[in-house]
Amino acid sequence: MARTVWDSSVGKKTVMAVSGIVMLLYLVAHMIGNLKIFFGPEEIDHYARWLRTMGGPVLHHEWGLWIVRVVLVVAVVAHATSAYQLSRRDIRARPTRYAHKKPGAGYATRTMRWGGVILGLFIVWHILDLTTGTVHPGGYQHLHPYQNIIDTFSTWYGNVIYIVAMLALGLHIQHGFWSAAQTLGVGSRTRDRVLKTAGNALAALLTLGFVAVPVGVMTGLVS
Template sequence: MATATATTRRPPALLVFWRSTIGKKSVMAVTGLLFVAFLLAHMAGNLKIFFGPAEFDHYSSWLRMIGSPVLHSSWYLWGQRTVLVLALVLHVTAAVQLSKRDRRARPVRYAHGRRPRASFATHTMRWGGATLAAYLVWHILDLTAGVANQDFQEGHPYHNVVADFGVWWVNLIYIVALLMLGLHINHGFWSAAQTLGIRGATRDRAIKTTGTVLAVVITGGFLIVPIAVMAGWVS
């Protein structure tokens, strides 16, 4: 009697990688480093505000012309936004799924309700990520779409930034989000290096130092703009 053997089709290797814990951690590491690179470039651009309205507005206009004449106006900018949104979706999805997987693996809470040797930054990673996601939506509505900025003027980014940070509660939202960002980078950079296999006692110290420096530079670089507006250095 002949027996029929069912052939099981193996899922694509990329899907297998994504479903694995190390795959999700690797996606988080790579997308996280991409965000750090973007934030450094974005911060450097923001600091052009100290050179005056003409310089800052020209920089904003230049961003829309990157790739010209090969690319039409804003094509590069929208391409960059698409990549960042895709990276954000992957980063958040991987984080949520890993968190659920971790809770399923350990249904009993840790003693005293916390993991041993976990730093303050580690404890704030989850809530910090949620805070940053909410702030990102606000930031787009505020300075990109102009919906949340009552004095928004299309094509005048210098004016929009000054008008925005002239409101105390907007600064408060911005400062809280940036402090969360600093904590996120400080711990996330070290975690990404561990995931990508960059380990060792000497390297570990160097990576932690680098992560701290990046967190301080990025947080401080973004914070100096609202501080300058509030202090009247930029008006």
């Protein structure tokens, strides 16, 4: 039964929608955590330590954090896999490109695939930079995100990579939010405008919230 659902286009779109919502909820929480940097090093460094005791004393040290990580990895892999397979299926269904772009297809819609690739590459860089410290430009300090963030955004390439990725994220959410609502049966002709407005507002909020951090470092507001 599960295999039959997964093999169908509707099943893959549902997986994309559900996994997208999981990632969206994580992004909202992640953005709120990032903004703690504007309240000083003690605030965000304490937050980093709290993440490792989250769920205690019921959960062992770092178990809560690892549960979040595993769920997020599953969501990312499921989202990317279903998106890729739907894309290949769409290409096979129409091997020649349209002579004209589809009416009403917005910029975000036409760049969803490339946006997904950009975000995938960004996730790898972001983990290697601020989670493992492998490519971190300064002396990486475990459980001291304040200084690590300043190190990253004190480099021109750190700012460029992050801001470009956040703009791609905004476009992805702008279209993906409405698309997920349609797939899950939430959307309708009467709700279309509300859903698109909500998607635009959420995309703008997350983009501005994430971009505020590198801008804060560049302008000296965070130092």
